[in-house]
Amino acid sequence: MACADSAANSPTPEQLQSALADLAVKAPLTSRHAPQRAVLDPDCRSWPYHSPEQPHAARPTTDTTILVVGSTADPVTPYAATRQLTAELGNASLLTRGGDGNTAYGRSTCIRTAVDTFLTQGTLPAPGKGCPSD
Structure with a gap:
């Protein structure tokens, strides 16, 4: 699902390694739970589909809360x-x-x-x- 959320370019391997090191310092909860997944999973390089849509505000079509x-x-x-x-x-x-x-x-x-x-x-x-x- 996240891989189709934006048209952003995938990070380079160097950017991912730097982000992982930075993550361990700045977000210990994330790095404690699944550091590689937190940084490597969102890169979406293997995802073959790219959404033409840009992120946008949710617009419900129901009156139900x-x-x-x-x-x-x-x-x-x-x-x-x-x-x-x-x-x-x-x-x-x-x-x-x-x-x-x-x-x-x-x-x-x-x-x-x-x-x-x-x-x-x-x-x-x-x-x-x-x-x-x-």
Whole structure:
């Protein structure tokens, strides 16, 4: 999915090695979880398809409120991007998990309960709800 998100040029091997070294210093959570994947996976050199579309704001076509879930220290999906998406959607509610690691659903009973309730009953969590990691 990420490989079709932009038309950016792929980095050189030297740029990747430099980024990996810089990552270990500046983003210890990312480098602790999967450093090579964090730097090498997004380069998309082997991805044979290139999207002609440029990144753009999300434009929902529903009046139903969208539930967006994010983690405060996700090394793959920065929380700032999660907040930006919520704002761009306009009709969205943000559910936040405090903690590191990519994705929130499998890392918090509170998140699972809130998401499951939304999906099965249509009930949104309280605005601004935060959940701890398990």
